[in-house]
Amino acid sequence: MKIATFSVGEDQHIGIMQDESIISLTELSAEEFPPCLKTFIERNNELRARVDQLIEQSENDIVTFPLSDVRILPPLTQPEKIICVGLNYIDHCKETGMEPPSSPVIFSKYANAIIGHNEAVEIPVNSNEVDFEAELAIVIGKEAKCVSEEEATDYVFGYTIMNDISARDLQFSDGQWSRGKTADTFAPIGPVVVTHDEVGDPHNLKISLELNGEMMQDSNTNNLIFTVPKIISFLSQSMTLKPGDLIATGTPPGVGMGRNPKVWLKNGDQMNVTIEKIGTLSNHVK
Incomplete structure (x- = not known):
């Protein structure tokens, strides 16, 4: 559905x-x-x-x-939590010059960042290095606390698409990622939530991002370092996950900061993030 x-x-x-x-x-x-x-x-x-x-x-x-x-x-506008996993594809770790993590790297976005399909991503006045990140996002279906990996998918309602927009200059100058990750409009999600039963295995989905018609990211969720059950179980040991919480699972290689020369978003750009069995999330830049 x-x-x-x-x-x-x-x-x-x-x-x-x-x-x-x-x-x-x-x-x-x-x-x-x-x-x-x-x-x-x-x-x-x-x-x-x-x-x-x-x-x-x-x-x-x-x-x-x-x-x-x-x-x-946006399918959801006020989730209690928007949790993101960083560095969750090996090749993305390589392009950023970072070592693959031994456990999930976690950061958060806030509800002010949420926009929907066909809405505009706004470049903040204090950033010149805004990047794109195609991501599969989990939508939690029921309260989860201290769940095992074996039972974790029982707590999934479905999946959607997130474009984890990131102001790289702010992200890395601050020493932590919050300000660079959760500016207004930095969490496009949608266009739909597809229920868990219709998606089936979340670890075999084609995921891609086109920028102005050019393929920038092209991968598959079978390249995730930490799986959906691992992420849910890991998080639930520390925090109670609630219905409607969003968990973005990380981005594959091809982001702007990993390119030579680097590619930063600019006014008029068009992004299309496509994930198999879910659809295409489109957003322009201003």
């Missing part, structure tokens, strides 16, 4: 994306499906069954919008 948060005029909905259209669950039953994906995630077991039931019962009353008539919004 590919679930999107979207708006039609002033009205916000959640719905199921199907090819070039989207079914509004909110129109089917606003009481059961308020336009908030986090609420859906919290009531997942109950509502997933109701989706199929309602669609079957209301076949003639289903409200479907062409994608061209809607605005796709």
Whole structure:
């Protein structure tokens, strides 16, 4: 199931994306499906069954919008936590000149950084070295504390795409990464969240990023150093993961800072991040 948060005029909905259209669950039953994906995630077991039931019962009353008539919004806007894993592809470690870590390298972004599909990434006034990073992001489905690797995927609701935008000059001048990683608009996510059952194995997905039509990153999640279960288990030993939390799993090689000459984002650039079975997240730069 590919679930999107979207708006039609002033009205916000959640719905199921199907090819070039989207079914509004909110129109089917606003009481059961308020336009908030986090609420859906919290009531997942109950509502997933109701989706199929309602669609079957209301076949003639289903409200479907062409994608061209809607605005796709960030699937989640206020997660309790946005957790990111750095240096999680061997070749990315090499291009940054850093040793592969022995355990996951963790940093955070904040909700101010979240934007959606087709929205603009804004270059901050205090940075001249803004970079792109295509990433698979985990969406947590239920509260997880001290879970084992064997049971970790039971706590996954689904997956989405994140572009981990990074101001490299701020990131490395500060001695820690927060300011360079979580400027306004630095966490594009979406366009959908695809449920865990539809994605299947998250460790065999093609992942790529095109900048102005040129392929910059082209890899597969089978190159992750730390797997999805490892990351979830590792984090849950220290913090309680909550429904709707986002965990970005790291970026493959090809980022701007690893190139010669280096490639920094500039006004008018267009980025398209594509992950197999999820879709394409598009954002421009200003």
